[in-house]
Amino acid sequence: MNYWQLPRIRRNAFAIWQRNVLVWKRLIGPAMVLNFGEPTLYLLGLGYGLGAFIGEMGDMSYIAFLASGIVASSAMTTASFEGMYSVFTRMVPQRTYEAIMATPTDIDDILAGEMLWCATKAVISGTAILIVALLLGVVQGWQALLVIPVVFLIGLCFAGPAIVMSSLASNYDFFNYYFVLVITPMFIVSGVFYPVTTLPELMQTFVQFLPLPHAVALTRPLVTGQEVVQPVLHIAVLSTYAIISYYIAVVMVRKKLLV
Amino acid sequence: MNASPPIITAKQLQKHYGDYIAVDGIDFVIPRGKCFGFLGPNGAGKTTTLRMILGLTPLSGGQLSVFDLPIPERSRDIRARIGTVPQADNLDPDFTIVENLRMYARYFGLSLDDELEQRIDKLLEFAALSERRDAKTDTLSGGMQRRLTIARALINDPDLVILDEPTTGLDPQARHVIWSRMNELREQGKTLLLTTHYMEEAERLCDELVIMDHGKILDQGSPAELIKRHVEPEVIELRGCDTDTVNTIRDKVSECRMEHLGTSLYCYTHDSGPQLEYLRSEHDLTFMHRPAGLEDVFLKLTGRELRD
Numbered sequence: 001m002n003y004w005q006l007p008r009i010r011r012n013a014f015a016i017w018q019r020n021v022l023v024w025k026r027l028i029g030p031a032m033v034l035n036f037g038e039p040t041l042y043l044l045g046l047g048y049g050l051g052a053f054i055g056e057m058g059d060m061s062y063i064a065f066l067a068s069g070i071v072a073s074s075a076m077t078t079a080s081f082e083g084m085y086s087v088f089t090r091m092v093p094q095r096t097y098e099a100i101m102a103t104p105t106d107i108d109d110i111l112a113g114e115m116l117w118c119a120t121k122a123v124i125s126g127t128a129i130l131i132v133a134l135l136l137g138v139v140q141g142w143q144a145l146l147v148i149p150v151v152f153l154i155g156l157c158f159a160g161p162a163i164v165m166s167s168l169a170s171n172y173d174f175f176n177y178y179f180v181l182v183i184t185p186m187f188i189v190s191g192v193f194y195p196v197t198t199l200p201e202l203m204q205t206f207v208q209f210l211p212l213p214h215a216v217a218l219t220r221p222l223v224t225g226q227e228v229v230q231p232v233l234h235i236a237v238l239s240t241y242a243i244i245s246y247y248i249a250v251v252m253v254r255k256k257l258l259v
Numbered sequence: 260m261n262a263s264p265p266i267i268t269a270k271q272l273q274k275h276y277g278d279y280i281a282v283d284g285i286d287f288v289i290p291r292g293k294c295f296g297f298l299g300p301n302g303a304g305k306t307t308t309l310r311m312i313l314g315l316t317p318l319s320g321g322q323l324s325v326f327d328l329p330i331p332e333r334s335r336d337i338r339a340r341i342g343t344v345p346q347a348d349n350l351d352p353d354f355t356i357v358e359n360l361r362m363y364a365r366y367f368g369l370s371l372d373d374e375l376e377q378r379i380d381k382l383l384e385f386a387a388l389s390e391r392r393d394a395k396t397d398t399l400s401g402g403m404q405r406r407l408t409i410a411r412a413l414i415n416d417p418d419l420v421i422l423d424e425p426t427t428g429l430d431p432q433a434r435h436v437i438w439s440r441m442n443e444l445r446e447q448g449k450t451l452l453l454t455t456h457y458m459e460e461a462e463r464l465c466d467e468l469v470i471m472d473h474g475k476i477l478d479q480g481s482p483a484e485l486i487k488r489h490v491e492p493e494v495i496e497l498r499g500c501d502t503d504t505v506n507t508i509r510d511k512v513s514e515c516r517m518e519h520l521g522t523s524l525y526c527y528t529h530d531s532g533p534q535l536e537y538l539r540s541e542h543d544l545t546f547m548h549r550p551a552g553l554e555d556v557f558l559k560l561t562g563r564e565l566r567d
Contacts, residue, residue: 094349095349099345104338257315
């Protein structure tokens with residue numbers, strides 16, 4: 001058994017996705033409250049409250065600036081939460097993977113299915129925010145619908161690293177490190193609340209290596225009706241993060257479960 | 260003579276974890292259509308061997324083929340034809356009984372059609388769970404969960420069913436139900452592979468078994484052959500003996516092999532006549548006269564010290 005063997009994804013990955021959809025459908029009420037409630041509160045509170053002091057950010061209202069950024073960051077947090085707490089639950093305490101691995105569905109398929117599901121949840125939350133933004137009159141034009149595939153990609157990009165964290169974790173508390181040291185700082189410096197250009201120059205160079213600024217660079221113009229600058233670069237960065245982190249996650253989980 | 264090829268062939272199978280040797284170069288051949296048992300104390304290497312057969316534990320050495328297909332190259336194809344009942348139930352707590360079966364079918368790549376629904380109905384009947392089909396799994400008793408796990412293992416109509424300590428932790432009634440279901444499966448022509456440390460279970464169910472300890476196979480054969488090979492046919496078991504009594508009996512009773520364990524004394528013999536005559540004359544002794552069983556073989560081969 002070579003743990004580093006390149007993964008092969010088969011149809012069985014959809015069975016994993018289907019499983020998670022089925023469980024989610026059962027808890028749709030609380031899920032929707034979270035998906036719609038949280039961004040509404042954020043946008044109303046910060047967007048109008050803070051926006052009253054700030055006025056315009058760049059060439060748009062602060063609420064538009066915030067809404068178009070939060071679409072990306074909520075895809076990040078949604079996929080990260082799912083890739084950590086939920087994946088860890090199925091991998092360790094609930095032993096769901098152990099049961100699945102006795103069938104022809106293997107780790108490559110399981111993790112591909114989990115990433116698809118994390119990205120699907122990111123789309124659900126992203127769409128909810130888009131609807132709220134639309135109701136607040138922030139969305140400009142039909143190209144905003146392109147946010148949906150973009151948010152799917154953002155979900156994939158953050159699901160992989162989260163699953164890597166799940167493979168390293170021995171309990172849920174471990175995830176605090178990743179949130180406090182990685183996700184939250186990224187949330188703050190990636191242009192969700194203020195433009196990246198206000199950061200010190202060195203910091204501006206550094207954040208270009210993080211995925212979230214690239215995600216925001218795609219969602220903001222799409223939501224607010226501006227031209228997307230360097231779309232290929234942004235998509236390439238997000239895809240690279242998704243592919244490499246999937247591969248690392250597969251290797252790590254193989255090492256953890258195939259012993 | 261068995262004409263069909265064996266279902267599993269293992270040659271010099273090994274598994275090391277650093278310095279610890281879990282499976283130490285074992286050879287075995289599992290014939291088709293039989294119930295084959297791995298009997299051994301905790302830590303003997305039984306579960307590791309099963310995991311290797313499923314392609315879930317990489318081999319440290321040796322060769323292993325299942326259905327004439329090599330491990331690990333063809334593990335996925337092999338697993339498609341195996342049903343597994345793990346040591347600890349890992350049913351999906353997010354689902355009801357029937358959803359558990361449906362989702363498990365999906366992991367085998369089966370489509371959710373009428374044929375599958377019919378199979379699910381039959382399996383629920385087999386597991387005596389038809390009435391509870393929409394119950395969540397965490398509301399089920401231990402015995403029901405085990406029956407559902409067995410039903411789940413049959414969802415792909417497997418050629419081989421692997422059961423890792425299927426009745427551990429169950430009450431006697433539940434255990435008997437599981438045994439009768441396993442017998443039914445064997446009558447249907449499925450090959451069963453079972454690990455256990457319950458002698459009664461091995462003796463009732465297994466056509467053939469290996470006794471394992473410390474990663475090695477100590478002996479192999481049918482329960483009757485093993486008993487004949489290793490122990491005298493009759494046993495007299497004396498309970499509640501203090502050291503003085505033991506010494507007196509040792510002096511008085513001859514022509515039998517004696518084993519002393521805790522406060523029990525075991526006398527193994529070919530002809531129990533003379534010993535029984537003496538024991539009956541000593542009215543304050545409680546004893547039991549019985550034919551030798553697998554437990555006697557097991558204890559003789561694996562020793563009597565405590566295992567953790």
